[in-house]
Every structure is written in structure tokens, then in C-alpha cells.
Amino acid sequence: MSGDSAASAPGRSGGRPGRPVGRKGSRWGRFLESGLLLQGGVQGSPVIRLFMRWVRRPLLPVMRLWRRNIQLKVVVTTLLMSLGVVLLLGFVVIGQVRNGLLDAKVKASQSQATGGFAVAKQRAEEAPSGTGDDVTTVDGRPAQNVIQWMSDLVSSLSSGGQGAFDVVTLPPSDADGTGGRGPRASGEVDWSRSVPADLRERIGSSTTAAQSYTRITYNNETKDSQPGLVIGKQVNDPNGDPYQLYYLFPLTQEEKSLSLVKGTLATAGLFVVVLLGAIAWLVVRQVVTPVRMAAGIAERLSAGRLQERMKVTGEDDIARLGEAFNKMAQNLQLKISQLEDLSRMQRRFVSDVSHELRTPLTTVRMAADVIHEAREDFDPVTARSAELLADQLDRFESLLADLLEISRFDAGAAALEAEPIDLREVVRRVVSGAEPLAERKGTRIRVLGDQQPVVAEADARRVERVLRNLVVNAVEHGEGRDVVVKLAAAGGAVAVAVRDYGVGLKPGEATRVFSRFWRADPARARTTGGTGLGLSIALEDARLHGGWLQAWGEPGGGSQFRLTLPRTADEPLRGSPIPLEPKDSRRNRGLDDAGLPCGGGDGEKRATVPAQQASGPAPQGAKHDPIPPRAATAAPTADPTALPGNGARVVPRPASGTRRQDDATAADQPTRDGEVSGPAGAADNGVARGPAGTARGPAVSGSRETGRDDGAAASGGEAERGDAHRQGEASRGR
Amino acid sequence: MMSFMKGRVLVVDDDTALAEMLGIVLRGEGFEPSFVADGDKALAAFRESKPDLVLLDLMLPGRDGIEVCRLIRAESGVPIVMLTAKSDTVDVVVGLESGADDYIVKPFKPKELVARIRARLRRSEEPAPEQLAIGDLVIDVAGHSVKRDGQSIALTPLEFDLLVALARKPWQVFTREVLLEQVWGYRHAADTRLVNVHVQRLRSKVEKDPEKPEIVVTVRGVGYKAGPS
Numbered sequence A: 001m002s003g004d005s006a007a008s009a010p011g012r013s014g015g016r017p018g019r020p021v022g023r024k025g026s027r028w029g030r031f032l033e034s035g036l037l038l039q040g041g042v043q044g045s046p047v048i049r050l051f052m053r054w055v056r057r058p059l060l061p062v063m064r065l066w067r068r069n070i071q072l073k074v075v076v077t078t079l080l081m082s083l084g085v086v087l088l089l090g091f092v093v094i095g096q097v098r099n100g101l102l103d104a105k106v107k108a109s110q111s112q113a114t115g116g117f118a119v120a121k122q123r124a125e126e127a128p129s130g131t132g133d134d135v136t137t138v139d140g141r142p143a144q145n146v147i148q149w150m151s152d153l154v155s156s157l158s159s160g161g162q163g164a165f166d167v168v169t170l171p172p173s174d175a176d177g178t179g180g181r182g183p184r185a186s187g188e189v190d191w192s193r194s195v196p197a198d199l200r201e202r203i204g205s206s207t208t209a210a211q212s213y214t215r216i217t218y219n220n221e222t223k224d225s226q227p228g229l230v231i232g233k234q235v236n237d238p239n240g241d242p243y244q245l246y247y248l249f250p251l252t253q254e255e256k257s258l259s260l261v262k263g264t265l266a267t268a269g270l271f272v273v274v275l276l277g278a279i280a281w282l283v284v285r286q287v288v289t290p291v292r293m294a295a296g297i298a299e300r301l302s303a304g305r306l307q308e309r310m311k312v313t314g315e316d317d318i319a320r321l322g323e324a325f326n327k328m329a330q331n332l333q334l335k336i337s338q339l340e341d342l343s344r345m346q347r348r349f350v351s352d353v354s355h356e357l358r359t360p361l362t363t364v365r366m367a368a369d370v371i372h373e374a375r376e377d378f379d380p381v382t383a384r385s386a387e388l389l390a391d392q393l394d395r396f397e398s399l400l401a402d403l404l405e406i407s408r409f410d411a412g413a414a415a416l417e418a419e420p421i422d423l424r425e426v427v428r429r430v431v432s433g434a435e436p437l438a439e440r441k442g443t444r445i446r447v448l449g450d451q452q453p454v455v456a457e458a459d460a461r462r463v464e465r466v467l468r469n470l471v472v473n474a475v476e477h478g479e480g481r482d483v484v485v486k487l488a489a490a491g492g493a494v495a496v497a498v499r500d501y502g503v504g505l506k507p508g509e510a511t512r513v514f515s516r517f518w519r520a521d522p523a524r525a526r527t528t529g530g531t532g533l534g535l536s537i538a539l540e541d542a543r544l545h546g547g548w549l550q551a552w553g554e555p556g557g558g559s560q561f562r563l564t565l566p567r568t569a570d571e572p573l574r575g576s577p578i579p580l581e582p583k584d585s586r587r588n589r590g591l592d593d594a595g596l597p598c599g600g601g602d603g604e605k606r607a608t609v610p611a612q613q614a615s616g617p618a619p620q621g622a623k624h625d626p627i628p629p630r631a632a633t634a635a636p637t638a639d640p641t642a643l644p645g646n647g648a649r650v651v652p653r654p655a656s657g658t659r660r661q662d663d664a665t666a667a668d669q670p671t672r673d674g675e676v677s678g679p680a681g682a683a684d685n686g687v688a689r690g691p692a693g694t695a696r697g698p699a700v701s702g703s704r705e706t707g708r709d710d711g712a713a714a715s716g717g718e719a720e721r722g723d724a725h726r727q728g729e730a731s732r733g734r
Numbered sequence B: 001m002m003s004f005m006k007g008r009v010l011v012v013d014d015d016t017a018l019a020e021m022l023g024i025v026l027r028g029e030g031f032e033p034s035f036v037a038d039g040d041k042a043l044a045a046f047r048e049s050k051p052d053l054v055l056l057d058l059m060l061p062g063r064d065g066i067e068v069c070r071l072i073r074a075e076s077g078v079p080i081v082m083l084t085a086k087s088d089t090v091d092v093v094v095g096l097e098s099g100a101d102d103y104i105v106k107p108f109k110p111k112e113l114v115a116r117i118r119a120r121l122r123r124s125e126e127p128a129p130e131q132l133a134i135g136d137l138v139i140d141v142a143g144h145s146v147k148r149d150g151q152s153i154a155l156t157p158l159e160f161d162l163l164v165a166l167a168r169k170p171w172q173v174f175t176r177e178v179l180l181e182q183v184w185g186y187r188h189a190a191d192t193r194l195v196n197v198h199v200q201r202l203r204s205k206v207e208k209d210p211e212k213p214e215i216v217v218t219v220r221g222v223g224y225k226a227g228p229s
Helices: A002-006 A009-014 A018-039 A045-068 A070-126 A129-137 A140-159 A197-205 A252-302 A317-373 A380-410 A423-441 A460-477 A534-544 A608-614 A617-624 A627-634 A644-648 A658-672 A679-695 A704-709 A711-716 B016-028 B039-049 B065-075 B089-097 B110-125 B157-168 B176-184 B193-206
Strands: A166-170 A210-216 A226-236 A242-250 A419-422 A445-448 A455-458 A483-490 A493-500 A548-554 A558-566 B007-012 B031-036 B053-057 B080-084 B102-105 B131-134 B137-140 B145-148 B151-153 B216-219 B223-226
Touching: A045 A070, A070 A140, A070 A210, A070 A226, A070 A242, A070 A252, A140 A166, A197 A210, A197 A226, A197 A242, A210 A242, A226 A252, A252 A317, A317 A380, A317 B016, A317 B110, A380 A534, A419 A423, A419 A460, A423 A445, A423 A455, A423 A460, A423 A483, A423 A493, A455 A460, A455 A558, A460 A483, A460 A493, A460 A534, A460 A558, A534 A548, A534 A558, B007 B016, B007 B039, B007 B110, B016 B031, B016 B110, B031 B039, B039 B065, B053 B065, B053 B110, B065 B080, B065 B089, B080 B089, B080 B110, B089 B102, B089 B193, B102 B110, B131 B157, B137 B157, B157 B176, B157 B193, B157 B223, B176 B193, B176 B223, B193 B216, B193 B223
Parallel strands: A445 A483, B007 B031, B007 B053, B053 B080, B080 B102
Antiparallel strands: A166 A242, A210 A226, A226 A242, A419 A455, A483 A493, A493 A558, A548 A558, B131 B137, B137 B145, B145 B151, B216 B223
């Protein structure tokens, strides 16, 4: 049946597969062109990437639409699939129809041809044998007879089916066409093109009939060629010489029928595909419209418009979705309003308690003061009592104030009133406020990094409260040694670090200092007597700003508290301009726990701390100067001095989202300043980040041991960077 | 000195114990206190006693302190110091916006209270003939008047002081802290909201368009300064 496909094959193979090939070809052509352009170049990949981008750019909106629009997806998929189905169906149907049509025709043709062959044979036998004798005698005449006979035969055979078929006689393919037995054809058939050569071969090599499909062409220009079936057989002429007799049946009628069927099918298929697409579009629209509505309402709900509801019509699944959605929204609204009520009640309660307690307390306070003023006139016992009364009233007052402040934070009633402030002003006020205490303690408070304005959007009252707390704490625990307040700004952050050289913090304490009512040493005499809530409030204040408050300390080596604030209120923090572990920490100076130099003798054992203090400008210059240039290089993205460790040590913002950014920062840190992040540092990060971020619980980072591992590297190299976090440093997210 | 301290103080407070204690302290400092415990009677008492200063509790039976403050302010520029148990932003700001010059949070120390009262009373004791100009305003310091195109603008003494402080040094940018010290008499840091609220009140009176101030100009990140004359 190889001939079967002859008619349709060109159309089929030339169609669909051809198109993609062609397109691919052109794309590859362009690709090659660009490749050729590159051949002289050094590297191909950027150009290819550029090229890919160029190719992809116009497609991007389409791709986005595709990704985002389920309706488009469904409709396109439906169209493609129904197109496939219709095509498949069409081919099957057309195949069937063609087979049916051709089978009948072929059978009829075969019987017609068989009859014709029989007639030809019979004619040859009936022909006078004399003619045969003549052949042997002279060349000319008998040949004439055969020629005549042959012509008669062709015309008589073809006369039976005028228009239905044509007859062609050909000499055997191995014989030459001379000797009068040349080819003959009825109906102006161009035999040489109409009879396929391979059919002639086949007939020549056997005595049975053979058939083939072909295209019948005519010598007459006005007659179009047409598809046809050719059946041929080698028969003998009256002289017993073989010749080939062909019957050519035009298949025009069949082809017409077939193309009619094809046209009908194609039209029907097109309609089906288009209609299916339209149906899919409509159906999907029915489903998608409520879904989109739900999505829009969900967005508005999450934006805080809790009264939004879906419209519910009917009882179908979509309606159930709407009902469930509305129920959810209802419950959410209820819960939220309950929580709001609760919060409001809490706030109200705090406010009321505050008022109710404060009014009598004011009276007591004033009375106590009046008594206190007059204590000289009393006997010693009463006078002392008056003193105690006044002192403890002070304490009671500050405790009450702190408690109320904390409860305000807990109730979420604390509001940030951020405006651009210069932290130098705040520090100046705080330091001057702490001077009297410092004088009593014999401590000198030095301020570094206040040459440039350090401006940030912050609540001056809160920042001042935080810094006052830190400075007073530092003076209190500084054991008379200097307290250094350092300011810095870089990237999107500003920081104030308060460093003391007092007793410091034991490992793990750096996290606990922020706990409520926590005291470093319960047995320790309290001189100024804080409430135990100061650092908790400070932490809440920092968090309210979206900032960090972190502590670092080493036993006997003092401690450093660092407040980092974002420069603008809604900017997430990525790092701090000041390293948490100060440059003059014992580990950064290469000393071990006992204050002994790691490698050398113990000559500078005690001298180190005073030496640090004496060389005042040195740490300042070293610490402060590197910041601006580095900030300039990486200012837009993140603070260059941000360390993996520092970044991980987040005081979580009230709003979510900081976490992720932090991780990102921490993750790309090694590439940015790869020189420092040693394995110990990396390990430390892991330890520190988990708890701080996830559980909002105290995160204790590295032990003393892990800290020391990379200590040498850090102190040898850039100390600014190496300080990730050693022992005792912490982040706190309560 | 004694005359400088002297002053009639109206104490509006419903807590009798506190009122009595306030009386003891104020008398001890040479003031003449008078008392009223009810918000509804406060205005009548104010008219009757014509005090130099009002100490006003925010939480009162009858009319609350805010309302009383507004009423007094409507007919007088007398200094009003609020006594409040709430240091929360909203309460304080509402109090200041209703016309109070200053506030003091309970519990306070007697000295603190007296210092505030004196700071409020002090300003009336400096009559120096002086003419100042700020923007298109003309300020007569001694005559306590502010005029624009001959039209006088009514300001409370505090607002007047604020304007004068700015106008005296038009080249200087005043931080809120400096203003607190110069105008309110705070030697240590205090609530800068006092400045913000009063600058707003002042602007609403002297600016042609309070949204686009030309007399009292904000210097972002620093404070305020006088607009160009």
C-alpha cells in the first residue's frame, strides 16, 4: 500500500512538522550569527546571555501573564488539546473515507483491466497467423500489420470507456521502441510521464498484472493532469512478441469527494476547536471570577478591612467557598476585635491603675518631702526615718514608672514618635546627666565619633532613655575606669556603643542582662539601685525602633552594649557600624582568659587596660576612620561592617520580615568580606541565629572555646571584622 | 525676690488630700493658693480669683480638665500647668493642644512643681522696651503685642515668649531642647512635645498658611528658626 500515501503524503509532511523546523532554523541561524560574532572575542558567555535576554525580553510580559492567569492557561490548554484531538480524528476519518472510496474504484478498475487484458490476448490469438509468417520474410510489411493491429487494439480497448479510462501500450522495457511497436496511447495521454518507470520494470519482469498510483498527464496543454490508477500487464502481440498494455483510470471523482470530506472536516474541526476554546473560557470564567473575587477580598482583609465579605449566590461549590470564606473572615474579625478589646482593656487598666496609684503617691511624695525638708528639727530616729521614707519613695516611684512602661509595651500601646534627631545631642545630654554619678565613682566618660552628625529617625525620648540606662549602668559597673561612648553611622544604620572596663559579663550573661529583674550578682551591693527593668525597657525601646540592643562582655574585661538603629524608621537593619565586640577586647588583643598574652610573657598583663585608656584617640581613629570609605563602596545595599554574626543577632522587629533579610545578609556575607569568616565564626552564626530568630528566646552564642579558635586570625587580621561574637555576646528577642 | 515669687495659684483638683498638700507646699513657697474640686465650678472660680497661674488636674468630676483648660484659655492667656497621671503621648498632647502651657506628671517632687510654676510666672517680670520683626510681624516686647499690618494678633504669654525667643536671634536655629530651656525654663532635658505642640498652636495663630509656615520655620532634624523678615 505504499502508493496509498502518495496523494496525501506531500500535504501531510509539508505541514506541521515543517513549521517548527523552520522556526528553529531561523533561531539557530541567529544564534550562529551571534556565535560568529563572538569568534574573534574573548568570551562568549556574556554575549550569549545578552542575546538570551534580548530574546526573552519581549516574551517576559507574556510569560508573566501565563504564570498569573489561570484562565489563559486553561483556554490555551483546551485549545491545544482539542486541536490535537480534532487533527487525530480528522486523519482517521479521512483515511477511512479514502480507503472506502479507493477500494471500490480499484476493484472496478481491476476487473475492467482484467477484461481488457483478456480481450487483448484473445485478439492476438485471433489475428491471422499469416501476419506472423510475414514477420520472418520481410522487415517492412509484417511490422506494418502489427502496428496497425496495435493501433486498432488501443482504440478498440479505449473506446469501451471514453473518459473513464485510457489505454497505453508500450514496448517491453528491455526492448527498444523501434520496429513499429512504439508506444501508443489513447486520449492524448503523455505515456512517458504517466506510467511510472518502476511499474514498467515490474511488469517487464513478470507476467502478472501490476498496478500503481500515478498522475496522468496529457499532451494536450488544455487538459490538466489528474491523479490516477494505472494497471498494466505484459501481453503478446499476434507475433508472440511481448508488449505492455496499461489501463489508466483517472481518480478525479474520488479526489473531489475526498477533498470535499477534508474541507468539511477541517471546517467542522475549526469550529469545534474555537467553540471548545470559547466554552473553556466561559466555564473557567465562571470558576475564576469568584476565585479572583475571593483573592481580592482576602487581600483587602489582610490589609485590615475586616468588614469585607464575598457575595454568595446559589448553593454550589463556589457558594460554599464563599460561605466558608465569609465564615473565616467573620471569625477573624471577631478574634481581632476581641484581641483589640483585650488590648484596649489592658491599656485602660494600666492607665487607670496608673492614675489611681499616682494621685495618692503624689500626696505621699509631697508630704514626705516636706517632712524630709524639716528633718533637722526631728530627733535622730525620726530624721533617719524621714530620709528612708524619701529614698524609698524615690525607688517606689521609679519602679512604678518602669512597671507601667513595661506594661505599656506588653499591651502594644507604645507608639514611636520618630523624627530625625542627631544622636550626638542625645549622647551629650545623657553624658552630662550622668556626670554627677561619674564624678562620685571617679569615672571619666569619653565620647568618640562625634565629629560628624549622626542623624537617624528616632524617638528622642526613648533613645535618650536607652542611652541613659546604658551609660549609668556602665558607670555603675565600670569600677571607676573610663567609660567610652562611641557613635558611628554607616550604610542604613547608626549605632551607639557604650564600653566599660569593669567586671564584665560571664559567658551567657549577655543574653540575660535584658531579662526583667535580672541582676548580675544578687549579693552585689546596689549603689544606685535600679529597678531591674531598665535594660528590658531599653530593649523594648530599641525594638520599637526596629533596632537592636546587644550586649557583649568578658569576665574581668568589661562589657560593651551596642544600640543600633536604622537610619530611617521603616528600613530594616542589616548590620551595625560598630562591631559588637570592641577592638580592645582581650581576645582581639591576643590575650587569654587570665589576661595573659597568648604567645608571649605576662609583661603587659595589667598594663593593657590603662594603656588602652591612655591612647584615647588611637581606637577612635582606627575604629572610626575605616567606616566612611567602606560605607561609600557598599552604601546602598548594606552596611559593610555588618558581620554574619552581628547580622544574625537580631532583636526582632515587631513586624515580620527582618528575619529573612537577615538570613540573606548572613548568607552573602562570606562573599562580601570573605577574609574573615572563619569556620568558627560560621559555626557561631549557626548557633546564634536559630534561637534568636525563631524562638524569640535568648540566644547565647559561642562559648569561650569556639571564640578562641579563630581569635588569632581575627586579631592578626582586621579586627573590625573578626569580632563576630565570641563568648558572652548575645542577642535578645524576648 | 519675694514679689517675683508671689502669685495667686488656682488649684483645680478633686483629690482633697492632694489639694491640701499642694496648698501646704505652695504656701510654704510664698504663693497664694485657692482651690476648686469640681470641673463645672472651675471657670467660675477662675473668674472670681483671677489667678496668675492655674494648676489643673486632667481627671476631674463634671467637666474634665481638657474642657476646663479650653474654656479658661478661651478667655485668658493665664499660664496653665496640667497635673497628669498619664504620661502617655495622647493625653499629654491633647492637654497641650487644649491650651496648657506645661504639664507635670504625677508623682512629682514639690521642688519640681515649684520650679515649673516659677518658670511660668517669671516671664511677666521682664519689661524691656524692644521692637522685633519676624516675617511680616512686628513684635512689641514691652507692650506684649504682635501685629501684622497694624492688626494685632492675640497670643498667650507662652506663645509670645516662644515667638520672641525665635525673633531675637533670627540667624539661629533653635533645637527643641534650647527652646525648652529658654521658654519653659527647663534646665534638663524634658518632653520636646511641649515645643512641637506649642509651635503648632503658635503657627495656627500667626501663619497665613499653617501648612506652609513662613514665620516659624522647621529645620529638619534640628529644630526651628525664625522665618526671613
